[in-house]
């Protein structure tokens with residue numbers, strides 16, 4: 001047993017300190033320090049005499065295997081796509097999300113669909129529960145081995161025994177190594193187990209997929225620590241009470257980020273939604289105010305989403321601003337631009353912004369739609385449902401061009417939009433699209449005139 005001493009560790013980022021501190025100097029989180037026993041001897045050091053010198057040798061380019069040729073298809077094409085074309089041998093993947101959102105279901109589907117030998121280690125459910133769930137998902141595959149174990153050393157022994165093509169750990173928070181003192185799920189355990197699994201993945205070239213829970217209160221060791229260790233992070237977003245799930249790559253050493261896939265969830269598991277656009281649009285027949293359609297792009301797929309705003313008189317001295325699915329600071333910036341450049345008084349108003357369907361938008365192309373939704377709610381004039389807005393707003397109140405505009409227009413056209421408002425600064429943009437009129441504006445004022453023209 002390695003020597004241990006007491007230490008305080010940040011749950012969020014894994015930084016440590018000999019004393020308890022309120023605010024983490026490394027990641028800025030508050031009240032995240034917990035006392036743990038720290039291993040003083042580095043147990044995963046390659047200098048511990050266990051290192052296999054034969055396995056690591058410098059190679060010339062002609063001896064290095066090309067990665068694209070060796071990727072493993074999982075049988076779920078959308079999952080393969082967001083990984084950049086399948087799982088890379090020796091890849092270390094973290095599948096994150098809140099409990100109950102579908103992580104185990106997806107992992108089990110991967111195990112059943114891949115038609116390869118998979119070792120599915122579960123510390124969450126017992127084997128018969130997993131069999132029941134697998135039975136609902138699809139035909140049982142005897143290549144998939146279920147192993148109920150939480151001690152990492154035993155898992156590694158079975159891994160070496162069975163030599164699977166994929167190792168799945170459900171979940172990283174339930175397993176523990178006998179080499180470290182604290183309880184499973186603690187920062188030290190999560191970090192040590194992940195480090196050992198990483199070594200296994202790299203040395204055996206067998207991909208390892210680990211499931212990591214995120215809780216809203218952050219009680220379990222957060223996958224933020226894991227993000228640094230793994231090659232790829234895919235995370236479920238959205239509300240677990242809705243029928244669909246959004247799966248997003250947040251980090252990927254072997255592909256582009258962000259990529260996004262939409263799945264529909266029912267009793268028989270997760271089903272890919274190959275054409276997700278329109279999924280987040282709600283056709284409101286009464287043409288209500290405070291709603292505008294945006295065309296965002298995650299990775300290569302454009303996605304049409306509904307932005308919703310509610311502007312109301314502030315009951316308190318300080319107006320409230322809430323943003324769900326959108327950056328709060330950017331909302332404040334947009335409100336300031338609206339006030340200063342379009343002369344619309346919002347400083348004494350409460351503003352609530354929501355992106356429909358639990359989507360999280362990072363694409364600034366949604367700026368104009370958000371502005372339109374806010375103005376629509378503020379003035380109680382609906383935005384015509386045939387209009388799609390797609391431009392970034394700058395601090396000067398100008399409309400900035402966005403990338404891949406042709407893709408976005410085509411997507412909006414497919415969904416039956418007839419007007420598409422873009423920045424006038426797009427260069428070499430084809431203007432003739434069948435059935436959809438491209439409307440160019442250079443400033444926020446021009447754009448608002450175009451969007452609300454039919455109403456006045």
Ligand SMILES: [Zn+2]
Nearest residue numbers: 010013024027
């Ligand atoms: Zn921290």
